[in-house]
Amino acid sequence: MLEGKELILATKPYAREHRTLSWLYALSTLFLLIATLTGTLMLPYLVLKVMASILSGLLIVRMFVIYHDHQHHTILHNSSLANAIMILFGIYVLAPSSIWKRSHDYHHKHNSKLFSASIGSYPILTRNRFESATPSERRRYLFSRHPLTIIAGYLSMFMIGMCIQSFLSSPRKHADALFALLIHIGGSVAVCYFWGWQSWLLFIVIPFTIACGLGAYLFYAQHNFPDVVFSVNKDWCYDKAALLSSSYLVMSPVMQWFTANIGYHHIHHLNARIPFYRLPEVMQAFPELQQARTTSLSFRDMRACFRLKVWDPEQNRMISLKEIRVIRTALLRRKSDPAIIAG
Known part of the structure; x- marks a missing residue:
């Protein structure tokens, strides 16, 4: 069984794109997205428009994963046309x-590093750090991980987090964030003016709510699931962070297609240069990767992921608010009970 650097090196032959396939998947997804968005405005019946709107949201997710691969220089690297599209x-x-x-x-x-900045990921506090935090710090922390905050990713993660906060933190560096926000708002106003509020809902609100909400949850569940492992910085290891702290998100073939195989997240973190369409191939080729820590999009698994709030180093696992209260009560009893103190 391969592990560590040997396992990463063994995946290198798969870290090569098939250029024709990359273009085929990128352009076909883009074409379908444009077609369904057009359908939200032009189709004759409301039910068809709603279906097109929902499909648009799912296709944005697929196109985003393709964009994500391009940003990793995994596919269509050094292509001027691809760069412009992305x-x-x-x-x-x-x-x-x-x-x-x-x-x-x-x-x-x-x-999965503890005590590092939460740039590009959801913040993680240890139980002791959470208990010592001020009430306002706890509220902010719990708000950032609340199910409604994650589901409302359109507003919380993308509009506020990606655009507004990034621009305010560095206006020169992130001028494109302001541009993106102005284009988005301007597009919303134009759609409302020319086609009406219903078209605005179908063309923008519903697709972005679905895409950003699903995208935010996928990102959350890929690194916040019941068996996840977090490490203090000195004990952190790249391959273990991939295999122990990144989930294999089990999905139906349909959802695998719409999410462009992003559920094979443990493999992606092991080697980010493997194109999304080759991830299942890698899974089949390496038994070591078939023992992944899993979650799914079932209600039960989503609920289990959402319950997780802080990392408890003593138990070496994520725990819920209920478990925090139980531990807190037990510690208070231990401090106040003379028999326990004497023992």
Whole structure:
């Protein structure tokens, strides 16, 4: 069984794109997205428009994963046409490349590290750090990980996090964030003016709510699941962070297609240069990768992921707010009970 650097090196032959396939998947997805978005405005019946709107949201997710691969220089690297397409798509989806690449590269280099900046990932506090935090710090922390905050990724993660906060933190560096936001708002006003509020809902609100909400949850569940492992920085190891701290998100073939295999996240973190369409091939080739820590899009698994709040080093696992209260009560009893103190 391969492990560590040997396993990473063994995946290198798969870290090569098939250029024709990359173009085929990118252009076909882009074409389908444009067609369904057009359908939200032009189709004759409301039910068909709603279907087109929902499909648009799912296709944005697929196109975003293709954009994500391009930003990793995994596919269509050094292509002027691809660069232009992806720059425009990044602006369209409220994740300009200057922001996305910086934050996502940081995430790959620091995934599952305790006590590192939460750039490009959801913040993680240890139980002791959470208990010592001020009430306002706890509220902010829990708000950032709340299910409604994640589901409302359109507003919280993309519009505010990616664009507004990035621009305010560095206006010169992230001028494209302001541009993306202005284009998005201007497009919304134009659609409302020419086609009405219903078309605005179908063309923009529903697709972006689906795409950003699903995207935010996928990113959350890929690194916040019941068996996840977090490490203090000195014990952190790249391959273990990939295999122990990144999930294999089991999906139906349909959802695998719409999410462009991003569920094979443990493999992606092991070697980010493997194109999305080769990830299942790598999974089949290496038994070591078939023992992945899994979650899914089932209600039960989503609920289990959402319950996780802080890392408990003593138990070496993520725990819920209920478990925090139980531990807190037990510690208070231990301090106040003379018999326990004497013992």
